Every structure is written in structure tokens, then in C-alpha cells.
Amino acid sequence: MDEYIAQLIRLAEKLSELMSENLGLDNKYIKKVFSGSKGPSVGTKVAIYTHCPHPELVRGLREHTDAGGIILMLQDDQVPGLEFFKDGKWVEISPSKNNPIFVNTGDLLEV
Incomplete structure (x- = not known):
């Protein structure tokens, strides 16, 4: 690790x-x-979100921004749910075997 x-x-x-x-x-x-x-x-954060059998009953994580600089989000190819807010709407990022790392720029880097 x-x-x-x-x-x-x-x-x-x-x-x-x-x-x-x-x-x-x-x-x-x-x-x-x-x-x-x-x-x-x-910083390192490891979270595992398993497939939910009743997604209609779960809201998920609250809307938030990432405060840091460069955020590397590792996805698996089975569980969807990662979204980002762009131009006033939420855009889903589909899981991918070919591109398992999503690069996000955080608030500090944006400033």
C-alpha cells in the first residue's frame, strides 16, 4: 500500500x-x-461504497466541493455514483476499466 x-x-x-x-x-x-x-x-482517504440493493432509499453523500489542490479519485468499474457539478447541473462520471483514476482540481487550486 x-x-x-x-x-x-x-x-x-x-x-x-x-x-x-x-x-x-x-x-x-x-x-x-x-x-x-x-x-x-x-492526504489519503479510502472509502468503499458497495452496490446498494435499494438506491431509491439512499441519498448518498451530501453535495460538497473538494478543498484541496489535486484530487485523485480511484473508481472501480462496477459501482457508479461519482458526479461533478458543471454549468449548473450534475454530470455523472461513468465507471471505467480503462481510466480508473479521475483527476479533480480542488477549491485551493481553482483560486
Whole structure:
């Protein structure tokens, strides 16, 4: 698990470099902004949401925004439900075997 998390961190760092470059900034800019004295600020949350036999009875997680910078959401190919809010409406992100990682930019990166 430690190696897997280390690889996800490397992916997020590479994405931050590419985002920085595309914004016309030094490629380490975003990484520096999200780093403290001990390196980049990283959090890990693991949640498993199994298929619900009565989805009409469950509302799911409350609407929310992601506060951080780069959020890597790992999906499985069996359980749908991930949505994002765009242009005033909710858009479903279908599970995918080919693209199991959904990259989201959080509120701090947007600002």
C-alpha cells in the first residue's frame, strides 16, 4: 500500500508540473505552493461504497466541493455514483476499466 500511495503522489506531482507549465509558471510552482517544511501536503482517504440493493432509499453523500489542490479519485468499474457539478447541473462520471483514476482540481487550486 505504501508503494501504491507513493506512485499516486508521483502522479499528482507530475500533474502539478504540467498544470504549472500550462499556466506559464515555473514547473515546480504548484508543488511549492502546496508544500510545507516537510514536503507536499498529502492526504489519503479510502472509502468503499458497495452496490446498494435499494438506491431509491439512499441519498448518498451530501453535495460538497473538494478543498484541496489535486484530487485523485480511484473508481472501480462496477459501482457508479461519482458526479461533478458543471454549468449548473450534475454530470455523472461513468465507471471505467480503462481510466480508473479521475483527476479533480480542488477549491485551493481553482483560486
